Amino acid sequence: MGFPHKPHPKETVVLSQYFGDAEARTLKGWTKRGGYEALAQVLKMDPVAVTDVVKESGLRGRGGAGFPTGLKWSFMPKEKKKPHYLCVNADESEPGTFKDREIMRWTPHALLEGTAIAAHAIRAEIAYIYIRGEFTEPWTFMERALEEANAAGVFGTIKIYLHRGAGAYICGEETALMNSIEGKRGNPRIKPPFPAAAGLFGMPTTINNVETLAAVPHIIKRGAAWYKGLCLSNPKSTGTKLFSVCGHVQRPGNYEVTMGFPLKDLIYDMCGGPRAGRTLKACIPGGSSVPILTRDETESCLLDYEGVVEKGSLLGSGGVIVFDDSTDMVYQIMRLARFYAHESCAQCTQCREGTAWTTKILERILAGQGKPTDLDLLLDLSENMTGKTICVLSDSCAAPVVSGIKKFRGEFDAYLAGKREAVLVG
Amino acid sequence: MADGVINLTIDGAPVSVPAGTLVIEAAKQAGVLVPHYCYHPGLPVAGVCRMCLVEIEKAPKLQIACATTVTEGMVVKTQSAPAKDARQSVLEFLLINHPLDCPICDQAGECELQDFVFQEGQPGTRYGEYAKRFNPVEDFGPDVLYVPNRCILCTRCVRFMEDVAKEPVLNVSERGDRAFIGIHPEARLDHPWAGNVVDLCPVGSLLSKDFLHKARAWELDKTASICTGCSQGCNISLDTRDEVVVRVRPRPNLDVNRYFICDHGRMHYKWMNRGDRIEAPLVRRDGELKATDWDEAFDRIVGILRGASGKAVALVSPGASSESLALAKRLLSGFAWTGAFQIVMGEEAPLPGVPNLALRAERAPNARGAENLGYTRDYAQALEAAKTAAVVLVLDDPDSTVETNGALIYLGTVLPPDAACRRADVVLPIANVAEEEGTFTNRDGRDQRYYQAKSAPGMAQPAAWVLGEIAAALGVTEAAR
Numbered sequence: 003m004g005f006p007h008k009p010h011p012k013e014t015v016v017l018s019q020y021f022g023d024a025e026a027r028t029l030k031g032w033t034k035r036g037g038y039e040a041l042a043q044v045l046k047m048d049p050v051a052v053t054d055v056v057k058e059s060g061l062r063g064r065g066g067a068g069f070p071t072g073l074k075w076s077f078m079p080k081e082k083k084k085p086h087y088l089c090v091n092a093d094e095s096e097p098g099t100f101k102d103r104e105i106m107r108w109t110p111h112a113l114l115e116g117t118a119i120a121a122h123a124i125r126a127e128i129a130y131i132y133i134r135g136e137f138t139e140p141w142t143f144m145e146r147a148l149e150e151a152n153a154a155g156v157f158g159t160i161k162i163y164l165h166r167g168a169g170a171y172i173c174g175e176e177t178a179l180m181n182s183i184e185g186k187r188g189n190p191r192i193k194p195p196f197p198a199a200a201g202l203f204g205m206p207t208t209i210n211n212v213e214t215l216a217a218v219p220h221i222i223k224r225g226a227a228w229y230k231g232l233c234l235s236n237p238k239s240t241g242t243k244l245f246s247v248c249g250h251v252q253r254p255g256n257y258e259v260t261m262g263f264p265l266k267d268l269i270y271d272m273c274g275g276p277r278a279g280r281t282l283k284a285c286i287p288g289g290s291s292v293p294i295l296t297r298d299e300t301e302s303c304l305l306d307y308e309g310v311v312e313k314g315s316l317l318g319s320g321g322v323i324v325f326d327d328s329t330d331m332v333y334q335i336m337r338l339a340r341f342y343a344h345e346s347c348a349q350c351t352q353c354r355e356g357t358a359w360t361t362k363i364l365e366r367i368l369a370g371q372g373k374p375t376d377l378d379l380l381l382d383l384s385e386n387m388t389g390k391t392i393c394v395l396s397d398s399c400a401a402p403v404v405s406g407i408k409k410f411r412g413e414f415d416a417y418l419a420g421k422r423e424a425v426l427v428g
Numbered sequence: 429m430a431d432g433v434i435n436l437t438i439d440g441a442p443v444s445v446p447a448g449t450l451v452i453e454a455a456k457q458a459g460v461l462v463p464h465y466c467y468h469p470g471l472p473v474a475g476v477c478r479m480c481l482v483e484i485e486k487a488p489k490l491q492i493a494c495a496t497t498v499t500e501g502m503v504v505k506t507q508s509a510p511a512k513d514a515r516q517s518v519l520e521f522l523l524i525n526h527p528l529d530c531p532i533c534d535q536a537g538e539c540e541l542q543d544f545v546f547q548e549g550q551p552g553t554r555y556g557e558y559a560k561r562f563n564p565v566e567d568f569g570p571d572v573l574y575v576p577n578r579c580i581l582c583t584r585c586v587r588f589m590e591d592v593a594k595e596p597v598l599n600v601s602e603r604g605d606r607a608f609i610g611i612h613p614e615a616r617l618d619h620p621w622a623g624n625v626v627d628l629c630p631v632g633s634l635l636s637k638d639f640l641h642k643a644r645a646w647e648l649d650k651t652a653s654i655c656t657g658c659s660q661g662c663n664i665s666l667d668t669r670d671e672v673v674v675r676v677r678p679r680p681n682l683d684v685n686r687y688f689i690c691d692h693g694r695m696h697y698k699w700m701n702r703g704d705r706i707e708a709p710l711v712r713r714d715g716e717l718k719a720t721d722w723d724e725a726f727d728r729i730v731g732i733l734r735g736a737s738g739k740a741v742a743l744v745s746p747g748a749s750s751e752s753l754a755l756a757k758r759l760l761s762g763f764a765w766t767g768a769f770q771i772v773m774g775e776e777a778p779l780p781g782v783p784n785l786a787l788r789a790e791r792a793p794n795a796r797g798a799e800n801l802g803y804t805r806d807y808a809q810a811l812e813a814a815k816t817a818a819v820v821l822v823l824d825d826p827d828s829t830v831e832t833n834g835a836l837i838y839l840g841t842v843l844p845p846d847a848a849c850r851r852a853d854v855v856l857p858i859a860n861v862a863e864e865e866g867t868f869t870n871r872d873g874r875d876q877r878y879y880q881a882k883s884a885p886g887m888a889q890p891a892a893w894v895l896g897e898i899a900a901a902l903g904v905t906e907a908a909r
Contacts (some may be wrong), residue, residue, distance in 0.1 A: 037773055346582060349581075349583075351521045351580070354581065355522070355525065355605060358604060375554075386517035386521075390481060
């Protein structure tokens with residue numbers, strides 16, 4: 003992971019190679035480390051050929067959905083009739099995720115280079131990098147790097163703009179992000195039309211995550227076969243992935259591992275396992291929106307798109323939240339639900355009302371005022387909030403509730419039966 | 429498969445609709461009303477209320493009927509268990525914060541939340557004893573009140589102001605369950621077409637101040653009519669209660685006014701209820717107008733018309749029905765005839781989102797119809813001609829400054845104290861637009877029928893009936909023209 007620790011021997015350091023190396027932030031330092039070679043190479047290539055390399059590499063979207071990146075690029079109209087846009091999603095707001103922040107803090111040029119390559123591949127004149135509003139430090143570094151790179155003219159005719167978000171979680175949803183860039187309220191749009199048909203300003207648009215794009219220069223330079231070879235389990239998941247580990251571990255931080263790496267090793271070896279005298283209780287493997295894993299599931303889980311699905315969760319953004327046995331799961335789930343209730347954009351009925359209602363029920367359970375029917379009610383509400391709305395914020399609120407009740411029902415029952423001391427939340 | 433026609437099945441009924449039709453519209457053709465809140469055919473699709481979720485075969489999850497276009501062979505099920513469950517859950521979510529203050533809500537009886545709650549059988553929620561969201565009532569504009577507690581955030585009003593009126597003064601403020609409809613801090617909802625948000629609101633959240641607590645929806649009788657506010661010819665419904673017009677609402681006509689009317693038209697009804705009406709025929713006797721019966725009045729007029737020759741002038745209202753205007757002309761067919769009308773002018777106020785729809789500067793519903801019949805706009809010249817005419821007939825034009833040495837016949841609804849028509853030889857009481865059936869021709873030449881919404885006061889009769897009776901008494905027939 004680099005700064006503040008040296009990379010763990012089990013890490014496969016690609017994206018995080020220069021984390022902690024302040025010199026890599028400068029254009030000079032980045033060029034010295036082989037930066038912008040891939041871009042120079044790409045600018046001489048046919049866009050279709052670039053897309054093919056990325057397709058071949060098996061790179062999949064690192065923002066959460068895991069959609070094949072090359073395939074996404076190939077959805078852009080073959081015949082260019084309108085301006086094309088590239089949006090870079092640097093609105094990293096998923097609770098428990100902080101990988102893109104480190105990429106932008108330490109290797110801003112890696113993101114800029116990947117952005118320019120992608121823009122070339124989809125034949126976009128303009129790329130917007132939408133950076134989370136709270137990311138003041140990454141913003142500074144990105145701004146400085148962009149200035150330097152522009153002064154050196156490394157992007158050719160491609161124009162890159164930085165756009166700063168204002169703190170809404172929902173603006174990380176791709177269509178909400180586009181609305182936000184357009185100056186509108188950051189509300190997700192109904193799909194279809196998909197961005198490749200009508201995205202930013204109604205033009206064909208591709209939107210990629212920071213980590214996805216940061217990987218692209220490496221794929222160009224070292225070849226698709228090399229990237230494809232970075233695979234420990236399922237061949238559909240290739241390359242390396244940054245995992246942001248937080249919560250009850252001894253050494254939280256970002257760790258870069260090859261796809262298919264065991265979650266158990268990540269938590270116990272790299273992060274030093276739970277704090278002294280504590281044992282692992284549960285883990286959220288892919289940011290707050292995915293179902294919670296139990297200790298058994300965690301310890302047998304392989305970190306790739308398929309491996310986590312097999313355990314009943316999702317790889318998501320790679321934000322690993324670890325809970326040890328001191329954790330009150332009911333409280334944690336209430337905190338998650340409260341987050342979603344706060345961030346719901348208020349468009350869809352189920353989400354607007356459902357997230358708030360879910361939070362209220364969880365709060366009353368914690369306060370010792372739960373009713374025997376509350377768990378069934380929560381499960382029913384979650385069912386009604388899943389798969390019925392424009393975006394997946396509502397589903398994301400339901401996921402930890404459903405998995406939490408299913409896997410840690412005893413803790414809920416203890417509150418309901420008055421066997422556990424009430425927690426006052428407010 | 430015919431060109432551009434898509435065949436699909438909705439709740440077992442086969443329908444064929446043009447390509448590009450939305451499922452919710454196709455369903456209407458199959459006789460199926462898919463419950464919905466945010467969808468409105470006159471507004472851009474938002475897809476936010478999630479009420480119109482339906483099951484579509486082969487789709488992995490429920491789809492919203494308002495944003496899904498039909499495809500060949502599509503099988504739509506609106507009554508399947510998943511679709512019904514989804515609707516019930518949306519209703520339950522809506523009801524957790526919607527107050528059940530229907531007994532004091534103006535919308536009750538025509539509330540889409542009430543209707544669908546009833547239809548779907550979802551009368552309550554499991555929300556429990558929590559207090560509902562509360563925000564105070566806000567004064568949005570000259571005729572609009574916002575009651576946020578009843579709001580279901582369908583955003584129809586926001587989209588109307590943004591995309592149809594093109595004056596985006598409303599928005600959704602805040603997020604999550606704290607959200608409400610906000611208004612620009614320095615703006616008022618005073619666009620000339622702003623009142624439509626009240627009609628668009630599916631619940632009682634946006635209310636008309638004019639209609640506030642005036643009547644219950646189920647007490648109203650609705651009559652198809654045409655707006656008399658200008659020459660656009662917007663189709664309206666006159667809502668009456670106990671012979672009083674209490675409200676004007678738009679009646680959809682895609683070719684004229686789509687789903688909207690302007691605020692001028694909306695408020696242009698109070699005169700229909702005025703109490704100072706002429707209620708009996710009046711004839712001049714001993715220099716004074718005296719009330720009489722229709723027979724005497726007709727006799728007097730027949731006498732006047734039979735005994736006169738030379739010039740006749742008709743000064744008419746451009747708000748009179750085409751039928752009465754035609755008869756007024758025919759009645760005077762034996763004379764050298766001049767007919768004219770005067771128009772009150774006002775400011776033009778277009779509705780930018782709809783082509784060819786505006787509150788027109790010419791504030792008269794039937795100027796085109798009058799012109800088609802040979803009446804001119806040269807009112808001054810007609811007034812001049814009237815001075816020396818043998819007979820002058822004034823039709824529903826109380827403000828006329830007519831002067832004549834000949835006989836003056838006035839058909840009207842009112843007779844103001846200083847009206848020139850007080851000098852008439854005969855005054856005949858006629859019905860106003862709400863009290864008769866007739867035809868207007870709008871500025872684009874479209875003939876449109878309006879119907880009787882209430883009864884006329886006293887002995888007043890529709891002008892066309894009055895003029896027809898006189899013509900019959902005179903023996904003026906079609907051949908005489």
